[in-house]
Amino acid sequence: MSPGTRGRPASDVLDLLAEQAAEIAALKAELAERRAQLRAVIDNNPCPTWVYSLESLRFLEVNGIALELYGWSADEFLSMTIADIRPRDDVPSFLDNLARMRGEPGGVTGPWRHRHKDGTVARVVVTFVSLPFLGHSARLIVADSVTTPRVLGEPSGLARLSPREREVFCLVARGETSREIAEKLSLSCKSVETYRARFMMKLSLRTRADIVQYAIAHGVLAG
Numbered sequence: 220m221s222p223g224t225r226g227r228p229a230s231d232v233l234d235l236l237a238e239q240a241a242e243i244a245a246l247k248a249e250l251a252e253r254r255a256q257l258r259a260v261i262d263n264n265p266c267p268t269w270v271y272s273l274e275s276l277r278f279l280e281v282n283g284i285a286l287e288l289y290g291w292s293a294d295e296f297l298s299m300t301i302a303d304i305r306p307r308d309d310v311p312s313f314l315d316n317l318a319r320m321r322g323e324p325g326g327v328t329g330p331w332r333h334r335h336k337d338g339t340v341a342r343v344v345v346t347f348v349s350l351p352f353l354g355h356s357a358r359l360i361v362a363d364s365v366t367t368p369r370v371l372g373e374p375s376g377l378a379r380l381s382p383r384e385r386e387v388f389c390l391v392a393r394g395e396t397s398r399e400i401a402e403k404l405s406l407s408c409k410s411v412e413t414y415r416a417r418f419m420m421k422l423s424l425r426t427r428a429d430i431v432q433y434a435i436a437h438g439v440l441a442g
Contacts, residue, residue, distance in 0.1 A: 267362045272355045276300040287416040290336030387414040392434035
């Protein structure tokens, strides 16, 4: 029995314990709701999104679009730190910036270079929010692609695509399915979907209609 209940009638003690139990239950429900809301923010974000520990820099959670675009599996991501997705030459400046921004509750930084599993590098602007996550001091990250300088003779957006990404873009714009593209380019359907996700991120496209409109505007479907 706690000191605050000594000498009180049994009925009062039971009422007090019931109130405390109700408060604990309400706090647990609120915590579960907040976790569910955060889970929805991560899973439903159309941009690569993850949470990492500020102490270890390890990934704690990663959404599906990040898996598709960056190429690593969920298990691989969770065994890595956020320094592992940077080109080696960029790591010192990244760590310096992280040290400067450690006390910030949120903000936007970049552009940064992020390395994909296949070795390709994308330029991104990072939006971050500091928050507790599963007992860790952590940050929620959203990585959004940015436009790179125009290459002479090519539209600035399409110039950002690798040769294979441009091939898949053109075939998707012409209405071919992932299976048809996979057969034509001797790829797996999963690889086609990965290339598709990458060019959509780089060109800031969200739907198939966006792809067709972009292709028409840039002369890809001409002739």
